[in-house]
Each structure stands twice: as structure tokens, then as C-alpha cells.
Amino acid sequence: MVNKLSTKSQQYIFDRSYLGIYELTGKDSLDLLNRLSSNKVDDLNINHGDSTILTNNKGRVIDVITLFQLGSKTLMxxxxxxxxxxxxxxxxxxxxxxxxxxxxxxxxNLITLIGDNWTEHLIQKPTIDKFTCESLEIDGSSCLIMRTDPTGHIGYDLLVPANKKEDIINSLSKVKPNIEILNDYQYDYIRINEGIPRLDREINDDFNPWEINLNYLINMNKGCYIGQEVILRLNTYEKVQKFLKKLSIKLEDHKHNTKIKFADDDIGIITSVDNTNKIALGVINKKYCEIGKTYQLVDQNSESIGTAEILETELPNSIA
Amino acid sequence: MTPLTITITENAAKHVRDFTGRESEENVSLRVGVKGGGCSGLTYDLSIDSESLETDKVIEEHGITILIDKKSYIFLAGTILDYSGGLNGKGFVFSNPNAKTTCGCGTSFSV
Known part of the structure; x- marks a missing residue:
């Protein structure tokens, strides 16, 4: 089990080939995506990228996509x-x-590398700027390394030929001792401990971007995009009523959508629980977001099943 | 029932012609379309375009040839294109019976 992510002394590998990988061509690609999403992406320089939120006209999230402009094409x-x-x-x-x-x-395929020293091994540089990318060769295969910091710490996504993935993971795992290859549970454990939202848990039709710490992907100065009017009005008139919080929980048997309760009021909902049932993410009414406060957790029948304490943590600007 | 055509008023046709600087006997092609974007999801798009596509819907009225791509036509059938010169602002105005909501500034709509 990964207890605490140490990116200075430890390096991790995680296979994220489950992400959808698309190649976009055509002169209107970035202009169209700019009109459909919350961040400014129509002026990305070559070998630069960014994440952006596709929102519907009610300001709800369709997905958070990441783009890298490579000149003649864009990766999505x-x-x-x-x-x-x-x-x-x-x-x-x-x-x-x-x-x-x-x-x-x-x-x-996409291999995620977490840790400070990967670029020293791979491209002989201390690091590269966030949302930039460089081509490289690994064991004779052409690859692309993109810095995306998916866990809030320095991290990279490596685009590799699908038929070479296993060989490259094997090769990377031998770069130095103690490199850990993470499985799905370990990666999700890290995500929850770092306080990063994920599709289907926090990113869904129930919450708007402000409520789940995606505000860093909302450009306040760009032109119109779908959902902009609703999203900006929520902020301007201070209508955001709840926020994503990291919680320390005592919970015997986790069920999804456990409610957070104070007295007789439902004040929030648990969205993610790590597999030790000790750390969770929850979206909580802003009136009850005070750090250190402890609340009851109840099941669908309002039976008490544990407690949740709001932790003093600033959540990172990352998407897992 | 929504008429399956797009209409341009005489006033709008005059302003299209003024915009292009063409004389009244010359034919002017105006591409009318819809683009994704704007707060409500869809925005109107107008441009002068002399080349029609095979799949375009072509409508001629008041000396203006209106070209509409097939997909945009679904969202525009029944629309009247007029020109407003009133105190609230000058410009082309779309009266689109398919638009259920519009954004605050009126430049985008949803169906």
C-alpha cells in the first residue's frame, strides 16, 4: 500500500491506457473546442497543452479533457x-x-510517471514546464512525454506505441531500485488522499465546476462558451453553495453516496472513499465547511454509520 | 407548423447588398449557418460565400442566394432574417421558431 506519496525519493508507474486518446486534425479543431469548453485553448503553442472542462448549457460537466498541440495535429x-x-x-x-x-x-497507450526525477532519466533534464511536451525515444520506440501533474505532484504522461507498452513499463521499472508499479486501487488511493476529483465520483451531473475544485480551469476573460453564462453567474452572485473537501472518516462499511448530516440537516455527501475507509472526499454545504468540524455519516435509512472530520488541506489543481 | 424555408426580408437583403458593395442587379450569395458555442450552445453565423456545396440548401429571395449547410438547416427551418436599425442596436436579427431559450446577450440559443 502506498501510504504517503513521496515524489522526491520514490517514483511510480501507472498504466492509464484506459483514458480515451484521440488525434485531432483540421484547422478548426482548437477553435471549436474553445467554443465548447471553459478554459482558453484556441491559442495553445506547439508542444504546449492544457486541460479544459466541457460543460452543457446548464453549466454541468460533460468531462474534463486534456489537449496537447503538436503542430499538424492535437492530442486529446x-x-x-x-x-x-x-x-x-x-x-x-x-x-x-x-x-x-x-x-x-x-x-x-498512456503510461503515467509520478516523481521528480523521471525527466533526468529520460531526457536528461531536471524537469519540463507543466503542460509542455517533448519527443523522446525509449528502447528504439518513438514516444512523447507530457507533464500533466495528475496527482498534484510532479508527474508525466508518456504516450507510447501500444505494442511496446509492456516492454517500456518493464524497462522504466528498472531505471532505478524501488520504482513501484501502481494498480488501480493504489492510484485511486493516491487520488483520494491528494483530493483530486474523478469522473463518476465527483465529476458528474450533480455538481458544477466551482463545487468540485475545478475553478482553475475556468478562464474568466475568454469569450462565450457553452454554459458560460450559468457558470460565471454562480461566481459573480456568490451562488456556489457547496465545496469539495477532504475528510478523515470513521466508517465501518462504506456505501456510495453516504450522507453527511448535522443535527437533522443533510449537509453533504461522500463522493469517494479510499480502500482503508479512513480518508474520503465529500461535497459539503459551505456553511459547514469549517476545518476540524466533525459530522455524522448516515446511510439511506438515516442510520448512523460513522463520522467525518474536515481536514485542513488545500486541494491541488489537478485532474486524475 | 414551422415552414420549411428560410426567409430574408427586403430590408435585410438591402443591407447584405450594401455590405458587399454590389449593385442591385448582381446576385449575392450569403451563407447562413449555425456554430457550436455561445452560452446556450448554438450561435448564428453569417458570411459572404460564392461557392455552394452539393449538400447545401439553396434559397433565393430579393436577389440574395442563401446557402445553408444541411445540419444548420435543421436548426434554422422557419427562420426569418431581418435587419434592425433601432435604438437597441443595429444588425441582422434572426427570428428562429426552433430556439427555445436564448442567452442574456441574445447571441446564442438552444433548441
């Missing part, structure tokens, strides 16, 4: 099991734009 990454929804959404709003989206998951 979607959340796990959400590719079709994203593609259908983009297709709905494509009229005469020059854009082509091709799924390249069968040709390329």
Missing part, C-alpha cells in the same frame, strides 16, 4: 469510459468546421 485525452459521450458532444456542435477526430487507443 478523455476520462475513463467517457470517450463516446465526449465525441458525441463534439459531433453535436460540429457543423461545417474543419475537424477530424480519430481514436488512437489501439495504436498508442
Amino acid at each position: 485525452f478523455t476520462s475513463k469510459n467517457n470517450s463516446q459521450e465526449v465525441i458525441d458532444w463534439i459531433d453535436t456542435y460540429t457543423f461545417i468546421e474543419d475537424i477530424s477526430l480519430v481514436n488512437i487507443n489501439s495504436e498508442f
Whole structure:
């Protein structure tokens, strides 16, 4: 079990090939995505990227996508099991734009590298700036390293040929001793402990971007995009009523959507629980977000099943 | 029932012609379309375009050839394109019976 993420002394490898990987071509690609999402992405320089939120006209999140502009094409990454929804959404709003989206998951896989020293091993540089990328060769295979900091710490996504993935993971795991290859549970444990929202848990139709710590992906100065009016009004008139918080919990048997209660009031909901049942993420009414406060956890029948204490943690600007 | 055509008023046609600087006997092609974006999801798009596509819907009225791509036509059938010169602002105005909601500034709509 990964107890505490130490990116100075420890390096981790995680296979994130489950993300949707798309190659976008056509002169209108970034302009269209800029019109459909909350961050400014129409002016990305070559070998630069960014994440952005696709929102509907009610300001709810379709997905958080990450883009890297490579010159003649752009790479787009979607959340796990959400590719079709994203593609259908983009297709709905494509009229005469020059854009082509091709799924390249069968040709390329994505390996996530967490830790400070990966670029020293791979491209002989201390690091690269966040949301920049560089081409490199690993064991004779052409790859692309992109810094995305997916766990809030320094981290990279490595785009590798699908048929070389296992060989490359094997090779990377031998770069130095004690490199740990994470499984799904360990990666999700890290995500929850770092306080990072994920599709289907925090990122869903129940919450707007402000409520789940995605405000760093909302550009306040760009032009119109779908949902902008609702999203900006929520902020301007201080209508955001709840916030994502990291919680220390005492919970015997976790069930999804456990309610957080104070006296007779439902004040929030648990969205993610780590597999030790000790740390959770929850979305809590802003009146009850005071650090150190402890609240009851109840099941669907309002039976008490544990407690949750709000932890003093600033959540990182990352997307897992 | 929504009429399956797009209409341009005489006033709007005059302003299209003024905009292009063409004389009244010359034909002007105006592409009318919809783009994704704007707060409500869809925005109107107008441009001068002399080349029609095979799949375009083509409508001629008041000396203006209106070109509409097939997908945009679904959202625009029944629309009247007018020109407003009133105190609230000058410009082309779309009266679109398919638009259920519009954003605050009126530039985008949803169906």
C-alpha cells in the first residue's frame, strides 16, 4: 500500500491506457473546442497543452479533457469510459468546421510517471514546464512525454506505441531500485488522499465546476462558451453553495453516496472513499465547511454509520 | 407548423447588398449557418460565400442566394432574417421558431 506519496525519493508507474486518446486534425479543431469548453485553448503553442472542462448549457460537466498541440495535429485525452459521450458532444456542435477526430487507443497507450526525477532519466533534464511536451525515444520506440501533474505532484504522461507498452513499463521499472508499479486501487488511493476529483465520483451531473475544485480551469476573460453564462453567474452572485473537501472518516462499511448530516440537516455527501475507509472526499454545504468540524455519516435509512472530520488541506489543481 | 424555408426580408437583403458593395442587379450569395458555442450552445453565423456545396440548401429571395449547410438547416427551418436599425442596436436579427431559450446577450440559443 502506498501510504504517503513521496515524489522526491520514490517514483511510480501507472498504466492509464484506459483514458480515451484521440488525434485531432483540421484547422478548426482548437477553435471549436474553445467554443465548447471553459478554459482558453484556441491559442495553445506547439508542444504546449492544457486541460479544459466541457460543460452543457446548464453549466454541468460533460468531462474534463486534456489537449496537447503538436503542430499538424492535437492530442486529446478523455476520462475513463467517457470517450463516446465526449465525441458525441463534439459531433453535436460540429457543423461545417474543419475537424477530424480519430481514436488512437489501439495504436498508442498512456503510461503515467509520478516523481521528480523521471525527466533526468529520460531526457536528461531536471524537469519540463507543466503542460509542455517533448519527443523522446525509449528502447528504439518513438514516444512523447507530457507533464500533466495528475496527482498534484510532479508527474508525466508518456504516450507510447501500444505494442511496446509492456516492454517500456518493464524497462522504466528498472531505471532505478524501488520504482513501484501502481494498480488501480493504489492510484485511486493516491487520488483520494491528494483530493483530486474523478469522473463518476465527483465529476458528474450533480455538481458544477466551482463545487468540485475545478475553478482553475475556468478562464474568466475568454469569450462565450457553452454554459458560460450559468457558470460565471454562480461566481459573480456568490451562488456556489457547496465545496469539495477532504475528510478523515470513521466508517465501518462504506456505501456510495453516504450522507453527511448535522443535527437533522443533510449537509453533504461522500463522493469517494479510499480502500482503508479512513480518508474520503465529500461535497459539503459551505456553511459547514469549517476545518476540524466533525459530522455524522448516515446511510439511506438515516442510520448512523460513522463520522467525518474536515481536514485542513488545500486541494491541488489537478485532474486524475 | 414551422415552414420549411428560410426567409430574408427586403430590408435585410438591402443591407447584405450594401455590405458587399454590389449593385442591385448582381446576385449575392450569403451563407447562413449555425456554430457550436455561445452560452446556450448554438450561435448564428453569417458570411459572404460564392461557392455552394452539393449538400447545401439553396434559397433565393430579393436577389440574395442563401446557402445553408444541411445540419444548420435543421436548426434554422422557419427562420426569418431581418435587419434592425433601432435604438437597441443595429444588425441582422434572426427570428428562429426552433430556439427555445436564448442567452442574456441574445447571441446564442438552444433548441
